[in-house]
Amino acid sequence: MQWKLFADLAEAAGERTVSLDEDGTATVGDALEALFAEKPALRDRALDEDGNLREDVNLLKNGESVDQGAGVEAGDELALFPPVSGG
Numbered sequence: 001m002q003w004k005l006f007a008d009l010a011e012a013a014g015e016r017t018v019s020l021d022e023d024g025t026a027t028v029g030d031a032l033e034a035l036f037a038e039k040p041a042l043r044d045r046a047l048d049e050d051g052n053l054r055e056d057v058n059l060l061k062n063g064e065s066v067d068q069g070a071g072v073e074a075g076d077e078l079a080l081f082p083p084v085s086g087g
Contacts, residue, residue, distance in 0.1 A: 001025065001072060003035050006081035009046065009057070013039040022074050028061055029068030031078055046080060056083055 003018040010016045018038060025031045032053075036043040048054050053068070060079040061070055072078070 001031060001074070001076050001078060003031075004077065004079040004081075005042070006079070008082060009042065009080050012045040013042045022072070025072055027068060028059065028066055028070045028072055028078065031072050032059075032068060035078075035080075042080075057081070058083070 001020055001022050003020065005013050005016055005018065018035060020031065020034050020038060025034055032046075036046075046054060046057050053059060058079075058081050059066060059068070060081075061072065062077055063079075
């Protein structure tokens with residue numbers, strides 16, 4: 001599976017895309033933990049002090065907003081990005 005990271009999340013991880021082995025990842029939450037294991041600095045930016053995904057971090061699977069309990073399959077694309085503003 002592949003993670004896409006945007007803005008300061010990509011900076012925290014040190015790259016914009018992270019490919020991970022899909023073994024043992026049944027849910028988006030499992031995939032998120034695998035991402036944090038690969039890129040530990042990202043954990044501090046993405047999670048709040050209680051260990052929950054920060055409200056300002058969007059989590060998507062194949063372009064759709066999902067929660068961490070959603071299932072994942074081979075070839076899914078997951079993404080984390082902060083809110084985007086402009087004017």
